[in-house]
Amino acid sequence: MRLLVVEDNVPLLESIVEILSQEFEVDSASDGEEGLFLAAQNIYDAIVLDVMLPGMDGFEILKSLRSDSIQTPVLFLTARDSLEDRVKGLDYGGDDYLTKPFQAPELQARIRALLRRSGSLTTEHTLRYRGIELHGKDQDVKVDGKPLKLTAKQYELLEYMIQNSGAILTKEQIYDRVWGFDSDTTIAIVEVFVHHLRKKLEPFGYHEDIKTVRGVGYRLKEQ
Known part of the structure; x- marks a missing residue:
């Protein structure tokens, strides 16, 4: 957050x-x-x-x-x-x-x-989306009860999408939120990380919840 x-x-x-x-x-x-x-x-x-x-x-x-x-x-x-x-x-x-x-x-x-x-945080510092649980204190992730290993940036990306499920997030918003204004990377990194995040979620079937909005950014399907 x-x-x-x-x-x-x-x-x-x-x-x-x-x-x-x-x-x-x-x-x-x-x-x-x-x-x-x-x-x-x-x-x-x-x-x-x-x-x-x-x-x-x-x-x-x-x-x-x-x-x-x-x-x-x-x-x-x-x-x-x-x-x-x-x-x-x-x-x-x-x-x-x-x-x-x-x-x-x-x-x-x-x-x-x-x-x-x-609604960004529960008493237990847990964020939920369907069968996905994000435990903010330790950045632990469980999907359908099974642990999922994410990098710190993948975690932040998923967290931001869950907090804004149903809304279109531009690539610029995602870049500024996850990498920050002072990052020395380029905005192209957003596409790379969305791709990797989808791959991590694919075994559970949640990769299809991340929709590409052509020319704009991405939208996580509303719960």
Whole structure:
């Protein structure tokens, strides 16, 4: 799973990334415009968003995302704790609110709660699609009760497809989500990994669930 953290206090940003990287893949931005650009790619499972940011504030970012029908869960992180700010954030479509200073376990727990509510995570860190089970803590995979060996990137690819089953994912979205913006590979790697993932699922018959959308990307059949 991949998270985005947008925070202009660099030491705090680095601390949050370090905390959340214990469980998730994490991207970061330190100003509003970069944060909006990354969030608008719609490849994240949750966003930690500071309110006071240079360029544009967190409320403006969230308002822009929701107007574009991007429903990624958002946790506001801010030093401001007035009732007005809390109401404003929730009215714009925010999902939770955490006031600085905070303790690492609370941040982690709130992120997990957001992911459970959005359906990206179960209490047991398990993601299910038909007879496929992904156990997030250890990246173990079982298909129809039998273990399946996947590489880390194959696991992330399958995880992303399951989280978005029924939706068309462009090659660009898959590349940015699984390999990241700073990867030194090319987008052609997506086709290679989809091919390999299908091969791994073929003995169980699930390879046919991954549909190619010509000229666009891929779609995992809706459950």
